[in-house]
Amino acid sequence: MADTKSISPAELKRRLDDKKVEFLFDLRNEDEYKAWRIEGREDFPALNISQIDFVGEEDRHMDHFPKDKEIITVCAHGDSSRYTAELLTDKGYNAVNLEGGMDSWSEYYEIHKVTDSPLIYQIYRTARGCMTHVVVSGGDAFVIDANRHIEKIIAFTDSSGAKITRVIDTHLHADHISGGRDLARKAGAGFFMNPIDAEGATFSFEHLRDGMEIKAGGNRFFAIHTPGHTPGITSLLLNGRYLFTGDTIMKTDMGRPDLGGKAEEWAGMLYDTLFRKLKNLGDDIIILPSHADSIKEQDDNGVVSLTLGEVRRGSKLFSLTEERDFIMYILESLPKNPGSYEEMQKANLGLISPDEAKKKELEIGKNLCVMKKPEDV
Ligand SMILES: [Fe+2]
8 A cells, every 4th residue: 555644633733724624534433523523713625434334335435535635534543544544545545644533633732822921821722622821920830720631731831941839720620631630739739729619529729719819920810709600610810901711701602501400500600700790890801711612713823812892792691681581591502411521520529530541531522611502502
């Protein structure tokens, strides 16, 4: 067989950013593909035929493939797709394999500077839309919502010459395994969580409470309890200007309030948060969320952010000023509750200790923390 070309996840991301993905062939099962696939800043032609349906029947499917375009082959771990890229190359197509498949795509991270002063970085787990923020000041690094591949965060702070002194989880994460505790332990830093969300946790932590002020280097963080997505979720206002909202407010919408099985009650909390708790914050506050729904939310510098004014003007929820209307809209907007989320909550409380293979399995798929519109459910 011919030598097959391959691309790394970083190269794939470059092509997605440059809108240069010409054709993508995904060999996973239909269910896996529907639940989670590679998406670009704009749509591109893609084909899904499962490996089982493709192998042995290749000639029957050849008409689907363009001769004049580069075909990126993708599967779960990168093996079937490598074989398929070889086969397509032998048949005269221009095929390249995504190294490591969705597995490696899921663990690809990119780092973007948000501002120089204060110095804020956004570390983006691209495929899953999970974001960690690192705020650096005077050799001190303050980490918010650390993803579980903590070696990437440590390598980054080491290269910046900063020491991690505080690690905060804005809430009990349900869609991914948090790296917060491990990172804090390894760095010898304090680990903070709101005790409401950490109820039942098997580890000790420092209590993050409403109104608390934390100084780090030359920065001042002010904790604002913003319940709704979870009852304990706590946002952090940096120097009165940048608001780290966790999943309270994201770019496309608010964080869904149903993951604890108390949608109506928690939707009421979210109403309070948006209309009362955050009422006195100005429209120019810059929100840095911990999740994105897709890479379409990244600006030209790769950063996901928005202002509070944009949320107030753009979110349907902000037009529903009557609490009952607000809650009913949310109840009609709830996507299906993914079963694996309960296990990840348990892992993040230290109640279970999944091994690496299990962690990967639990984290398959894109994060589903954001609310949908009723028509999209
Ligand atoms: Fe969340």
